[in-house]
Amino acid sequence: MSEAREYDVVVVGSGGGAMTGAFLAQKAGLSTAVVEKTSLLGGTSAYSGGACWLPGSAVQQRAGIADSTESAREYLRAILVEPDETRIEAFLAHAPELVAELEADPALDFEWLPFPEYYDAPGRVSFGRSIQPTNVKRGDLPPEVGGLVRPPVERDRLGEGGRNTLSGGQALIARLLDGFLREGGTVLTELPVTGFVLDGDRVGGVAAMTPEGPVEVRARRGVLLAAGGFEGNAALREQHGVPGDVAWTMAPAGTNTGEPIEAAAAIGAATDYRGVGWFCPGLEQPDGGGSFTLGFRSGLMVDQRGQRYANECLPYDRFGREMAAAPDRIPSWFVFDSREGGRLPAIAMPEGDPAAHLEAGTWVRADSLAELAGLIGVPPEVLSSTVERFNGFCASGVDEDFGRGADEYDTFFAGGEGPNKALTPCDQAPFYAARFVLSDLGTKGGLVTDEHGRVVRPDGTPIAGLYAAGNSAASVFGAVYPGPGAPLGSAMVFASLAVHDLRA
Structure with a gap:
């Protein structure tokens, strides 16, 4: 031409x-x-x-x-x-x-x-x-x-x-x-x-x-x-x-x-750059990329201290902005159990192969929460306490910290069998943690x-x-x-x- x-x-x-x-x-x-x-x-x-x-x-x-x-x-x-x-x-x-x-x-x-x-x-x-x-x-x-x-x-x-x-x-x-x-x-x-x-x-x-x-x-x-x-x-x-x-x-x-x-x-x-971006939690891939993730069915997201910081079922842009709000939230770790056979209890595009994630260290697996905490570098007592508190919310049906399950968006993808279908306990070993970064759909x-x-x-x-x-x-x-x-x-x-x- x-x-x-x-x-x-x-x-x-x-x-x-x-x-x-x-x-x-x-x-x-x-x-x-x-x-x-x-x-x-x-x-x-x-x-x-x-x-x-x-x-x-x-x-x-x-x-x-x-x-x-x-x-x-x-x-x-x-x-x-x-x-x-x-x-x-x-x-x-x-x-x-x-x-x-x-x-x-x-x-x-x-x-x-x-x-x-x-x-x-x-x-x-x-x-x-x-x-x-x-x-x-x-x-x-x-x-x-x-x-x-x-x-x-x-x-x-x-x-x-x-x-x-x-x-x-x-x-x-x-x-x-x-x-x-x-x-x-x-x-x-x-x-x-x-x-x-x-x-x-x-x-x-x-x-x-x-x-x-x-x-x-x-x-x-x-x-x-x-x-x-x-x-x-x-x-x-x-x-x-x-x-x-x-x-x-x-x-x-x-x-x-x-x-x-x-x-x-x-x-x-x-x-005008004030709008910044369209954000989402991103499942980190073995090659270092991120995957658009939404629709968490179970599990909980923790920061680098081992603590929850938001309702995991928030719409993805709103959760992404929560991730960006503090430096110890990127990366975060999504902790889940074996109730879905070791698959991520969420929609990730693409999810990737669990075996490849485990080999690369973007996912880790352990038989106990204390062992899992050691693998992701958070205090074992903090992670155990965080999961125990979360499981208590699953039993009562009320997330007293972040209100997970109170909105129709929270329950749209969920299918839990407890009093709040967006709250499913994390209690079936072995346990997993997947590394999450802040992805975007564009600026x-x-x-x-x-x-x-x-x-x-x-x-x-x-x-x-x-x-x-x-x-x-x-x-x-x-x-x-x-x-x-x-x-x-x-x-x-x-x-x-x-x-x-x-x-x-």
């Missing part, structure tokens, strides 16, 4: 927000190119469960749940801190419109996903209001679509291909890509963006790098930057105070290193945008031709994670709003 290419719209990135914007732009008659750094499309979105927090749509109405734009507004008002009301209202107003527009196309189909929201607050919908794309068979897709979608994380990390049934995030990316290519869209892979092409004070395209040298991909209407955050860049993480580590992030290896955000800042874009600080998805300067004026969505932009939710699918839902909405502005 030695010559410059020109399109109406250039979309940088290929996650849920990027592909929503690309699909809608191409379908509206704007020639659109997706510029992706790697050889596969989907980024962290392809690893996700595909949940989309898009309140008030016909999908929730078909499911008969008590969702509405009004209740979502009430919920956000209760949980957000100093929100940008204009952007919140734009999100709430456009979410159902976006779903209707997507579902009007034969490539897109959604269903309600039971999954509790993350805060007990006014406006919360029991079992959640998130929706997800329906599964799609690889054989029902054009071969070029299936070949471009990034596999699920547990296969991608091993260099394996995707499954025959694409679900969750793979289904979302595949369906959007199917529609995009059908409408004549262009995909340019293995093309890392290094900066922007300027026509005066207007963004007129992107500069990128190929093995043969630099190239330009020009945009007559504008550039939509939806290339993820900077979780893969250790220096930027440190600069902006993001806890955790590059090795522990859930982003695909080599991605989301923040160059497009830095390039936008260099041409005058305002930035959430970045470019400041307005209600149209336009990137703005510090004085609030838009940079002509430049838009941003997803983790490339500062989150509309600030430091709060409202519920399952909030990252994808907000990315999709603001990408769509950007396209609406581009079409005007």
